Amino acid sequence: EDQVTQSPEALRLQEGESSSLNCSYTVSGLRGLFWYRQDPGKGPEFLFTLYSAGEEKEKERLKATLTKKESFLHITAPKPEDSATYLCAVQASAGGTSYGKLTFGQGTILTVHP
């Protein structure tokens, strides 16, 4: 069974204080690992897809990295508008019985204070 664990559950930062969010996963062959952002009262919004260990993706102040067991979402010099819940999900590779199934972690609630 695929599993995703995110830590910490909640993170409070001062504006400009860089940090990282962790996503540990177990999956029977990784097809993709995904990061989404969710604002209160809204549906999640796609950020990144990572396919293989060593891959990195960047977007503005966010950088996602991937190893064989975990992914990190690094936030550099965050601003208050980066406050949101960040979700991580995995999808198993094709060839399995349920390769379209997605498993999400519980999310990390990020609050950035001005």
Added chain:
Amino acid sequence: EAQVTQNPRYLITVTGKKLTVTCSQNMNHEYMSWYRQDPGLGLRQIYYSMNVEVTDKGDVPEGYKVSRKEKRNFPLILESPSPNQTSLYFCASSQGWGGNEQYFGPGTRLTVT
């Protein structure tokens, strides 16, 4: 505008009264999926569809039904709702095979009394 729409946005119903939550996308996406989101449990997949007439179970399919007769629509059916199905429901779609660049709908808040 590319979007996923869900209806209704809010619904209060009673135990056992059949209901359908509609989901429609205008992006010609192959993949569609339903999730429920509960405090402390995160986002959990109910059912997904890789294409028309192809559906499969996610992690929490019990008590739910889906159908995919047209590419753009993916309704979620609760034939006999129970209070433990009170939740926030999201529909999503993507081009291709799943989690990459999923577009989520605005959510449907369901309360079953």
